[in-house]
Amino acid sequence: MTLDWDTSSAIHQPVMVQEVIEFLRPGKGKVIVDATVGTGGHLLSILRVARGESKVIGIDRDPKALEVAESRLGEISAVGKVSLYCENFRNIRSVLDREGVEQVDGILLDLGFSSLQLEDSSRGFSFRHDGLLDMRMGPDAKKTAGEIVNSFSEGEIAKILYQYGEEKWARRIARFIVQARERRPIKSTFELVKIVEDAVPVGARRGRKHPARKTFQALRIAVNEELDSLKEVITKGVECLASGGRIVVLSYHSLEDRLVKQMFGSLARESGYPPTHPLFTAPSLMVVTKKPVVPTREEIESNPRSKSAKLRVAERREG
Ligand SMILES: C[S@@+](CC[C@H](N)C(=O)[O-])C[C@H]1O[C@@H](n2cnc3c(N)ncnc32)[C@H](O)[C@@H]1O
Known part of the structure; x- marks a missing residue:
């Protein structure tokens, strides 16, 4: 083949x-x-x-x-x-x-x-490539990351980020996501990265890996159950x-x-x-x-x- x-x-x-x-x-x-x-x-x-x-x-x-x-x-x-x-x-x-x-x-x-999967920007797994917020590993997954960030409640998003990303700033990131989507839907990975970067205080970023890493991990785990x-x-x-x-x-x-x-x-x-x-x-x-x-x-x-x-x-x- x-x-x-x-x-x-x-x-x-x-x-x-x-x-x-x-x-x-x-x-x-x-x-x-x-x-x-x-x-x-x-x-x-x-x-x-x-x-x-x-x-x-x-x-x-x-x-x-x-x-x-x-x-x-x-x-x-x-x-x-x-x-x-x-x-x-x-x-x-x-x-x-x-x-x-x-x-x-x-x-x-x-x-x-x-x-x-990671290197294919069209699939939206990586915070290092710009692409659609998809993150489905396969067609059997019922929702995309875009659907989660654009339609789940602030509380549900915070819970996902905390439970699946062990993200300390889960509530704050969820609030920033909801505020951003009120202006316009969040479509791309880079739009989400920017929102997370704005949400995580600069002082808290020292010594951390990429500020969006845990958010992306959490969404991927949720999308793919x-x-x-x-x-x-x-x-x-x-x-x-x-x-x-x-x-x-x-x-x-x-x-x-x-x-x-x-x-x-x-x-x-x-x-x-x-x-x-x-x-x-x-x-x-x-x-x-x-x-x-x-x-x-x-x-x-x-x-x-x-x-x-x-x-x-x-x-x-x-x-
Ligand atoms: C780390 S990669 C495996 C790499 C592989 N061992 C190799 O040597 O090339 C993980 C793979 O598991 C698949 N996967 C993850 N969750 C799955 C699931 N619930 N059912 C079936 N495949 C799954 C992903 O689509 C991905 O291709």
Whole structure:
């Protein structure tokens, strides 16, 4: 397949590939799901290691990313069995049903967005490029960032910025947004950046990263319902794992990592009741990484985007 647009600057450099492969252990007769294919970096490595002996299923909600990934499959000769699905990973069970697969041996979630999405100014993910305030990772997202900033109440916007961006100035930014949209609708990323810059007091900007960073993160999480999807895919994904199967999650900010840690912890906890008690439930997971695995200094130097990555792994228990 050849693409009619240039993606060379936007091919996403995959993070902690070796660690991911070691934990996922693709191999003979295994079924592996890459639930965040993106531009296919991890997928290609999985396929290379599996050498046609594993069944590999790829999912991404972004059809453009899947187009790129598919075009790159030609880079390797031993593609083996791979099926790609344009879906939200929260629908993992229905994807497996369509594929005729009951249980899987590995699930990879490399969360967040890809360089392909970030660098495409028409999608509005970046506060560094001017573009429409969209931020949808895929067509299944129900609203755009523009709809949120132009139609949600001041209180709802403040809540989103606080909950999903941990933004200290959430209320003030929300007030500035509402005042600005009373003059005219906020259409572009740069209009929003200017509003946030005006809202965050100059003295408070010292030592901070870009003043609009948290606002953009919060809107992206809200638009794509990222935390709800993550909760759902962990719950359903664990149910799809065969005994000894692993779920491998790479997260890039504290909200995601905290959620992964909490969910793994609660699925790995004893119910507190003896096995004979009607409320007894056996833990369904064993946490493999007691502490998150982080990238090496060399990887951070060669791929600065990996800096915030945290890798957590859990394994399905018998039961
Ligand atoms: C960090 S990128 C993955 C990069 C990929 N591992 C690689 O090596 O190229 C994250 C990808 O996950 C996808 N994604 C995020 N949330 C999703 C969801 N709920 N369902 C399906 N795909 C999702 C995004 O569209 C994006 O392409």
